[in-house]
């Protein structure tokens with residue numbers, strides 16, 4: 001047999017953005033070896049008539065650092081055609097970490113990324129301290145490829161201990177962080193991530209460590225990547241009212257990219273009702289910054305921001321001081337605070353009457369009761385809090401809190417009103433925005449972002465025609481691979497890695513998330529299936545077919561672009 005696998009008669013979207021064409025793809029081992037009309041025999045022929053054949057999607061914004069340890073398939077990402085994912089975002093990674101710092105590091109994940117601490121404490125076995133040791137642990141078994149960033153919080157915590165969340169670093173501490181980053185980069189990290197989002201706190205209410213870093217410290221760390229001429233910087237900044245960076249931050253991102261010479265991927269551009277023109281301004285600043293020759297790219301999101309929450313651990317209200325105070329009271333006493341009329345008065349003022357900007361939009365007509373805990377409230381499911389308040393002749397805060405209290409804070413709500421569709425379409429359409437920000441592996445019971453790519457393909461491209469499918473595929477593949485230095489991925493070409501997805505452009509879309517109890521210890525999380533995805537192929541092996549894992553584990557830890565063993569980045 002000439003080939004291991006031949007994919008026949010598919011419509012090839014090669015990732016470059018060029019017009020798609022009908023043809024075959026031949027694979028030997030883990031590589032694509034031929035494209036076009038393939039006549040030689042193959043051990044397996046996959047008939048792809050009617051299907052799109054594209055490079056596998058690269059989910060560049062995940063928090064799968066912990067989940068990969070117990071779920072090497074990275075469910076549900078693998079069902080949506082994701083073949084490589086990037087953990088270590090937003091300043092958070094699980095390495096390097098000293099034994100005495102584990103709880104603090106986990107405390108940052110728990111609060112920023114809303115992962116249950118009992119799950120992390122039970123399931124993370126800490127078989128590493130250094131970043132190279134963490135990568136070695138990941139290599140043991142992977143379904144998808146993983147390329148990891150090193151988190152700034154972990155670097156700071158390792159060097160500065162408890163003071164990492166209290167003060168700026170000294171020059172010698174910065175040097176130690178740079179050494180750790182160098183060590184991680186040499187072992188195959190693909191860059192580093194940092195986070196100065198003012199909403200991001202640890203479980204104990206302290207700011208996460210990277211928020212205490214000066215701009216100088218961040219420039220110094222990015223300088224390590226410049227010195228090695230490898231790797232990218234992911235940076236999250238958010239003002240309290242919008243969760244988007246301030247206008248002045250865009251210039252810092254430009255300086256960071258210009259000084260290090262490395263790609264900077266910054267979070268993020270999104271429409272917000274409380275700052276309805278900010279996205280337009282940020283988009284134009286991003287364009288100006290790129291025009292100077294600095295490789296600094298904004299990211300954006302295709303998925304619905306239908307944040308689900310209960311009053312046990314909602315983060316929707318963190319911008320509002322009295323709400324934040326109440327939400328940090330232990331759950332057992334929180335209910336008493338919600339009953340207190342004086343507290344309620346303050347909560348009502350901040351969440352209804354106040355007009356100061358806040359991430360929380362105060363649109364109670366857009367907050368829906370999704371699932372009641374008690375049968376007697378089931379008739380309210382699907383209704384907005386505003387509607388429920390009207391039915392019960394109460395004001396929205398009383399209606400909202402009374403139901404939650406009666407249900408021991410288990411009532412599940414959904415906040416649906418956070419962005420404008422036309423603005424979102426325009427942000428997605430910009431040729432230089434990265435589409436992703438799935439946060440896969442995080443916010444486990446609030447939203448499932450695994451299907452960002454299938455949503456982009458189904459909802460935005462097929463139904464809303466925001467761009468040609470070729471351009472959409474380029475954004476999900478070649479563009480990401482290029483900016484993160486995954487030099488042998490993201491294109492269908494002879495010699496490139498055989499990471500592919502086969503899907504039906506007429507039907508592809510994401511399914512509604514479903515709650516399951518599959519976390520270690522039986523804890524709950526949302527999972528999400530896809531429709532129209534026929535096959536996910538990783539390194540030449542079919543990982544998922546018709547939504548089912550085939551039993552293989554072909555994933556690898558990808559490195560930062562050094563040539564080794566004949567592969568560019570594996």
Ligand SMILES: [Zn+2]
Nearest residue numbers: 063089090439
């Ligand atoms: Zn993140």
